[in-house]
Amino acid sequence: MSQKTRIEDSVSGMNVLYLGTGFVGACSAAVSADSGHSTLAYDVDAKKIAKLRSGDRDQIESCIYEEGLGDLLVRNRDRIEFTSDYSKVEKFLDRCDAVFMCLPTPEINETGESDLTYYLEAARKIAAALRRRNKGAQEKYIVIVNKSTVPIDTVSRTRKILREAGVRNTGVVSNPEFLVEGQAVMGALRPDRIVIGAEKEKDFAVLRRIYQRFLNAPTVRYIEVNPREAAAGKLLANFTLFSRLAVCFDVIGRTCESFPGIHFENVRRILSSDPRIGAWGLYDSLYAGGSCFIKDARSLRYQLQARKKDASLVQEIFGANRRQLLGFLNRAETEARFDWTRKKVALLGVAFKRNTNDIRNSPALDIVPFLAGKKVRETRIFDPAAMDNFRRLFPPSPALVYASSEAEAVAGADAVIIATDWPQFRGLDELLKKHKKRPLLMDGRRMLQSAYGPLRKAGFKIIAVGSPTA
Ligand SMILES: NC(=O)c1ccc[n+]([C@@H]2O[C@H](COP(=O)([O-])OP(=O)(O)OC[C@H]3O[C@@H](n4cnc5c(N)ncnc54)[C@H](O)[C@@H]3O)[C@@H](O)[C@H]2O)c1
Structure with missing residues (x-):
């Protein structure tokens, strides 16, 4: 109509x-x-x-x-x-x-x-x-x-x-x-x-x-x-949220990854029970993307520097976010001794987060070139909403395939990377267990955290943000 x-x-x-x-x-x-x-x-x-x-x-x-x-x-x-x-x-x-x-x-x-x-x-x-x-x-x-x-x-x-x-x-x-x-x-x-x-x-x-x-x-x-307070309030609100995520990824998540026997979710329960800390942003993820946090924090840095003010803390927040993504991807080689060359990789999620088709500053924008640099044979992508936007930037080729479902994406894969927290990916453990092959599972959103134990028992090697690699 x-x-x-x-x-x-x-x-x-x-x-x-x-x-x-x-x-x-x-x-x-x-x-x-x-x-x-x-x-x-x-x-x-x-x-x-x-x-x-x-x-x-x-x-x-x-x-x-x-x-x-x-x-x-x-x-x-x-x-x-x-x-x-x-x-x-x-x-x-x-x-x-x-x-x-x-x-x-x-x-x-x-x-x-x-x-x-x-x-x-x-x-x-x-x-x-x-x-x-x-x-x-x-x-x-x-x-x-x-x-x-x-x-x-x-x-x-x-x-x-x-x-x-x-x-x-x-x-x-x-x-x-x-x-x-x-x-x-x-x-x-x-x-x-x-x-x-x-x-x-x-x-x-x-x-x-x-x-x-x-x-x-x-x-x-x-x-x-007044208008300046309103504009400053917006930039500073976004920076405060962004820095909270960076603390969670770079310090809380890293600590949980470094000591066996610590469950990220249990640590989160302790922290979030303090009303001064609160619950928002206490999750671990491979990257904080999206159209706003990174751009607005850089704008804040630029405006402070233009006034000859110290913006090093703002700068450090980008560093922490970047470190998180690269650190996560590098763990395949350093902790799981996984060689990417000629491998088939399933990349699940190209939106910067669930429930959107927005791919601005999405981790997938870095993951796809990272995998190409590692000479993987095929990257197979699935996202429930954002594939059209992603396809415009990364057209399909024999090395880059767009799948019609997560099942199609993971079939025959040597490694599976979960990059977006779409709720439907929580059912992946059952899907993966149906296959004979045991791909390296890289959970960048802790989507399968309740199934890590059974998956490990079933022979999967798991790299997850906020957990040590067993
Ligand atoms: N997306 C968010 O989550 C969010 C949240 C808060 C604030 N913002 C801010 O709001 C602003 C818009 O963000 P967005 O995410 O909606 O952007 P967007 O890119 O999704 O949309 C912007 C639209 O403006 C249109 N446009 C460009 N030039 C135009 C013109 N001369 N006349 C009319 N339309 C024109 C574009 O075609 C596009 O459709 C940005 O400053 C952004 O930082 C975004």
């Missing part, structure tokens, strides 16, 4: 525009429509827009795999329109209350310096459109809301763009996004916090109306600060 071509002007809600329909833009726009606002979502990627506007859950999830997104879009189809036609954006500006900037902000060559090209281009285009339509003197007050993760002083750059274009009657607000991929829709419907960074009461008031449904929700902390 295709959606209506024109969304109605909102009677009680607001009129809200989203620029960029990636994970952040699409999920936030869906929640905006669900909150009763008339919502227009624009993206330069016409193929993505065609899928998002299709009204078909499968098509929607084939471009953004987020549980509940399809349902939410279908349910709110009368209040949301997706478009790649900028003339619709221009028209919408006449009644628009707020423009949410959900553009990519990648880093330049791993330096940490943010590439603001997409963001600034979109801001200039909006400024030019406002100028053109109203000769800079529109009566309707419009707030430009920054949802992208950007350097701390970006709001002043956005203001400058509007000023230089001669556009008045606008506000600029920082509203960083804290969504967790894989739970983005649930997270956006039940956020733990909403952070608004603004200078003017007028801007806070517009955002309060947009987020009205959350204002008095007992579980939501609605935090109003």
Whole structure:
């Protein structure tokens, strides 16, 4: 079912525009429509827009795999329109209350310096459109809301763009996004916090109306600060989470790997029972990937160094993360005396974590070249959601095969690497035991930890993060 071509002007809600329909833009726009606002979502990627506007859950999830997104879009189809036609954006500006900037902000060559090209281009285009339509003197007050993760002083750059274009009657607000991929829709419907960074009461008031449904929700902390505090809070929150993972991988996991007879899960129970420590992030994994932690920590490092401040602790966190991945892969040779040459390897999971098709900074991006460098004969990949994205970067070849199931991937393998924590991989022990061959099992997510004993008894050699190799 295709959606209506024109969304109605909102009677009680607001009129809200989203620029960029990636994970952040699409999920936030869906929640905006669900909150009763008339919502227009624009993206330069016409193929993505065609899928998002299709009204078909499968098509929607084939471009953004987020549980509940399809349902939410279908349910709110009368209040949301997706478009790649900028003339619709221009028209919408006449009644628009707020423009949410959900553009990519990648880093330049791993330096940490943010590439603001997409963001600034979109801001200039909006400024030019406002100028053109109203000769800079529109009566309707419009707030430009920054949802992208950007350097701390970006709001002043956005203001400058509007000023230089001669556009008045606008506000600029920082509203960083804290969504967790894989739970983005649930997270956006039940956020733990909403952070608004603004200078003017007028801007806070517009955002309060947009987020009205959350204002008095007992579980939501609605935090109003200035724009720099909001942007800094986002970067520092991500760095705090990233460093927590690094401590877990590089110190807690390593300690458990170094002493026989220690079960990682038992150590975790002791640690997490202390309310000062808490439970989040106390798991061992081969790598902390994803689109945000690494990029945002590098951005923080870059911004500190640009101010001649010491960023060595931030730097060390990357080192710990990297050490974890390489250390895990090297254990095959050093601890299991496994020679990769001419071997068949099953790689299970190319998404950076479960419940997403996002492969940005996924460990698989490093594992595939590592295996090629070790001259393996064939790497056979399976992932329930992310194979299309991965295939675009690593096309199939005789040495790189895409399997249709985990069973097909592991059949005849000499080594099996679990790189993503998809719940279905927890059943792998039974599958593996059916085969005569006993591949080296490399569990990068401790998915099979409850079965390590029986698997070892059945003749499997296991290398697992957080466990010594028997
Ligand atoms: N993904 C996350 O988990 C997450 C969480 C919090 C914050 N963020 C931040 O939010 C921002 C967006 O992240 P994302 O994951 O949604 O990115 P994404 O790459 O998934 O989506 C960005 C979208 O913007 C579109 N785009 C590019 N240029 C455009 C333009 N000029 N006009 C309109 N659309 C344009 C792209 O086609 C793409 O669809 C980034 O700054 C990111 O750091 C992401």
